[in-house]
Amino acid sequence: xxxxxxxxxxxxxxxxxxxxxxxxxxxxxxxxxxxxxxxxxxxxxxxxxxxxxxxxxxxxxxxxxxxxxxxxxxxxxxxxxxxxxxxxxxxxxxxxxxxxxxxxxxxxxxxxxxxxxxxxxxxxxxxxxxxxxxxxxxxxxxxxxxxxxxxxxxxxxxxxxxxxxxxxxxxxxxxxxxxxxxxxxxxxxxxxxxxxxxxxxxxxxxxxxxxxxxxxxxxxxxxxxxxxxxxxxxxxxxxxxxxxxxxxxxxxxxx
Amino acid sequence: xxxxxxxxxxxxxxxxxxxxxxxxxxxxxxxxxxxxxxxxxxxxxxxxxxxxxxxxxxxxxxxxxxxxxxxxxxxxxxxxxxxxxxxxxxxxxxxxxxxxxxxxxxxxxxxxxxxxxxxxxxxxxxxxxxxxxxxxxxxxxxxxxxxxxxxxxxxxxxxxxxxxxxxxxxxxxxxxxxxxxxxxxxxxxxxxxxxxxxxxxxxxxxxxxxxxxxxxxxxxxxxxxxxxxxxxxxxxxxxxxxxxxxxxxxxxxxxxxxxxxxxxxxxxxxxxxxxxxxxxxxxxxxxxxxxxxxxxxxxxxxxxxxxxxxxxxxxxxxxxxxxx
Numbered sequence: 050x051x052x053x054x055x056x057x058x059x060x061x062x063x064x065x066x067x068x069x070x071x072x073x074x075x076x077x078x079x080x081x082x083x084x085x086x087x088x089x090x091x092x093x094x095x096x097x098x099x100x101x102x103x104x105x106x107x108x109x110x111x112x113x114x115x116x117x118x119x120x121x122x123x124x125x126x127x128x129x130x131x132x133x134x135x136x137x138x139x140x141x142x143x144x145x146x147x148x149x150x151x152x153x154x155x156x157x158x159x160x161x162x163x164x165x166x167x168x169x170x171x172x173x174x175x176x177x178x179x180x181x182x183x184x185x186x187x188x189x190x191x192x193x194x195x196x197x198x199x200x201x202x203x204x205x206x207x208x209x210x211x212x213x214x215x216x217x218x219x220x221x222x223x224x225x226x227x228x229x230x231x232x233x234x235x236x237x238x239x240x241x242x243x244x245x246x247x248x249x250x251x252x253x254x255x256x257x258x259x260x261x262x263x264x265x266x267x268x269x270x271x272x273x274x275x276x277x278x279x280x281x282x283x284x285x286x287x288x289x290x291x292x293x294x295x296x297x298x299x300x301x302x303x304x
Numbered sequence: 305x306x307x308x309x310x311x312x313x314x315x316x317x318x319x320x321x322x323x324x325x326x327x328x329x330x331x332x333x334x335x336x337x338x339x340x341x342x343x344x345x346x347x348x349x350x351x352x353x354x355x356x357x358x359x360x361x362x363x364x365x366x367x368x369x370x371x372x373x374x375x376x377x378x379x380x381x382x383x384x385x386x387x388x389x390x391x392x393x394x395x396x397x398x399x400x401x402x403x404x405x406x407x408x409x410x411x412x413x414x415x416x417x418x419x420x421x422x423x424x425x426x427x428x429x430x431x432x433x434x435x436x437x438x439x440x441x442x443x444x445x446x447x448x449x450x451x452x453x454x455x456x457x458x459x460x461x462x463x464x465x466x467x468x469x470x471x472x473x474x475x476x477x478x479x480x481x482x483x484x485x486x487x488x489x490x491x492x493x494x495x496x497x498x499x500x501x502x503x504x505x506x507x508x509x510x511x512x513x514x515x516x517x518x519x520x521x522x523x524x525x526x527x528x529x530x531x532x533x534x535x536x537x538x539x540x541x542x543x544x545x546x547x548x549x550x551x552x553x554x555x556x557x558x559x560x561x562x563x564x565x566x567x568x569x570x571x572x573x574x575x576x577x578x579x580x581x582x583x584x585x586x587x588x589x590x591x592x593x594x595x596x597x598x599x600x601x602x603x604x605x606x607x608x609x610x611x612x613x614x615x616x617x618x619x620x621x622x623x624x625x626x627x628x
Contacts, residue, residue: 055405063393154377
């Protein structure tokens, strides 16, 4: 465990000893702020209209403001997480530091978990940034906090899936740009994989819908932590990390 | 301390290391000598557990590097060809990180870091970023890194590559100092380095071991005859005939001629010092003696003769490399 933490700490530090951590968080905060302003404006208009009509049905801040806002985070991760994972292995391979790690008395599993936790920590930090915006809603409104727990657990797991796949891609190449582009393409594919469901047969449709990372987030967004989706995410992460482990190991054999 | 048995490594169809076997005793410095691409780095990477061998086994500090990699790695320090530095870390941060992953316990860490900083003389650079270090310092920090967990075995891949002459001497001295407590394998393609630092040499070419011996023995073994270079100003006459009649001389070859000055290589039987007779003959014949020096078969020539394919046998090589 000490070794895992040592690697994780080194990874997290490395994001902030170069511009990359600041650029990623800045980019994230700016885009999230943009979504926030737009959705807030829409929400304010809708609630004003509702109040003007004086109907019994009023707008719900959880349902109509926070949920779409956090759903947009699933778009943000598409662009930002490839930047988080692109260097995890590529940079070590390019600079030769991978030789240091692989000849140290630590296991491949510890290196992979360390890198995964380091990337997750940066992602968690990004999610913490969104609390500022959500916190403002708590000052001026009265949202329910419980559904938020589910939503954030969901976002963390969803990001974990992307990060595990991103690490796998990074372990395949020395080139960070290639790593970024391939990871982004794969993320995008997993995001839009369910679009085809309407034009294929029912079996294929259920398969692609099941594979879609984002579709599994829907329930989390409502604040429901369903074991089906929990297991999907956890097994996806395990699969991604397993592929990374195999890739690092095969690299050893091939030289 | 280190035992390598029938090690073979193939990349696809290419055989990088072919049936290599050797032993290194405790406290010894072994030189690993070979041209670029001979399989030195591959062998070292196998010994450090970076990659597995296709066949054969390697035992480092009593542990099989494949079956008990963690135990072997805990006792091995490794400096790869390019020092594995993290550009964004300061030297101090870097060494602390390496100490952690090499398993140096918390309380000792600070003391170990200070010890290697002192030993490799990088104290004045300790708060500098690794990316801002000069080549010489990068190499030293790399060396410091390999020493941090006080390993029994040190594996250094070309530790003096790219250093200036002063740094090279310092590094060699450091390696020699280390030899007492550590067993060292050092790879290089620079020959004087081997004769100056190593007790034993493994010469490797195209993945195969071509010789294992001490530098002195290698020189003696291949030096079947002695060659003396002689330069005279003989005017009109031809000294080669007269020189050939001196007792013990096997062969006289003219190597260069600038107007009156003629250079010869005079080969004699082993153990027969003909220098006095040569000098006397030249002087009594009335020629000007311009130069007379023994041409010792250097390690360089041995190396060339062992690693060049055209040479058919080491015995023949001794005689043929006189103009090397």
